[in-house]
Amino acid sequence: EIVLTQSPGTLSLSPGERATLSCRASQSVSSSHFAWYQQKPGQAPRLLIYGTSSRATGIPDRFSGSGSGTDFTLTISRLEPEDLAVYYCQQYGSSLWTFGQGTKVEIK
Amino acid sequence: EVQLVESGGGLVQPGGSLRLSCAASGFTFSTSWMSWVRQAPGKGLEWVANIKQDGSEKDYVDSVKGRFTISRDNAKNSLYLQMNSLRAEDTAVYYCARGWVGAAFAYWGQGTLVTVSS
Numbered sequence: 001e002i003v004l005t006q007s008p009g010t011l012s013l014s015p016g017e018r019a020t021l022s023c024r025a026s027q028s029v030s031s032s033h034f035a036w037y038q039q040k041p042g043q044a045p046r047l048l049i050y051g052t053s054s055r056a057t058g059i060p061d062r063f064s065g066s067g068s069g070t071d072f073t074l075t076i077s078r079l080e081p082e083d084l085a086v087y088y089c090q091q092y093g094s095s096l097w098t099f100g101q102g103t104k105v106e107i108k
Numbered sequence: 109e110v111q112l113v114e115s116g117g118g119l120v121q122p123g124g125s126l127r128l129s130c131a132a133s134g135f136t137f138s139t140s141w142m143s144w145v146r147q148a149p150g151k152g153l154e155w156v157a158n159i160k161q162d163g164s165e166k167d168y169v170d171s172v173k174g175r176f177t178i179s180r181d182n183a184k185n186s187l188y189l190q191m192n193s194l195r196a197e198d199t200a201v202y203y204c205a206r207g208w209v210g211a212a213f214a215y216w217g218q219g220t221l222v223t224v225s226s
Contacts, residue, residue: 001170032210032211033210033211034210035210035211035212035213037153037213039153044203044216044217044218044219045145045153045203045213045216046216047208047212047213047214047215050208050209050210050212050214051209051210051212054209054210056208056212056214086152088152088153090153090212090213092210092211095158095167096155096167096169097143097155097158097211098155099152099153099154099155100152101152102152102153
């Protein structure tokens with residue numbers, strides 16, 4: 001089973017700042033099968049990025065994804081108050097899906 | 109508009125059974141692979157089970173193999189999760205999710221809470 005480790009655990013930034021969230025896999029992951037989700041308090045998760053770098057429908061272009069192999073990154077270019085949420089990475093391989101433990105983004 | 113509405117959650121004793129349902133609308137259910145994903149209180153996301161479009165292939169996380177069964181009825185646009193031999197560690201909000209390109213979960217329901225406790 002591939003384990004995904006996200007860092008940092010919590011990120012506290014001011015509006016307008018750049019947020020960089022990391023996800024490291026225990027072994028190489030298919031870039032085609034790597035995604036990021038946003039979960040706001042009390043809500044279901046929402047797909048942000050799929051295939052490492054493709055934005056899902058309706059996702060603002062301040063969200064971008066990159067990476068390959070074992071290291072992947074979600075970048076929020078200019079943080080807005082509504083970006084307060086927990087962000088999860090996810091991979092698929094060998095008929096199994098796994099999620100990272102999440103990074104909480106706080107707005108100062 | 110895509111909608112996924114889960115139901116069937118509740119309080120059940122350890123060792124008991126529960127059947128979750130997910131009613132889908134707003135898309136062609138029969139051409140979509142579907143999954144159940146759960147989230148224990150205050151914890152992260154855990155994929156539970158997946159079923160292919162025609163129900164021919166099913167996959168499970170190791171911790172539920174032999175206890176949970178995923179199924180679907182394409183004529184009723186519905187997804188199910190039969191949960192037997194429930195344990196305290198199965199306590200979670202269970203989400204129904206629609207598969208997307210790149211094995212991502214494009215749409216999620218609002219979730220249904222399952223509490224396993226005596």
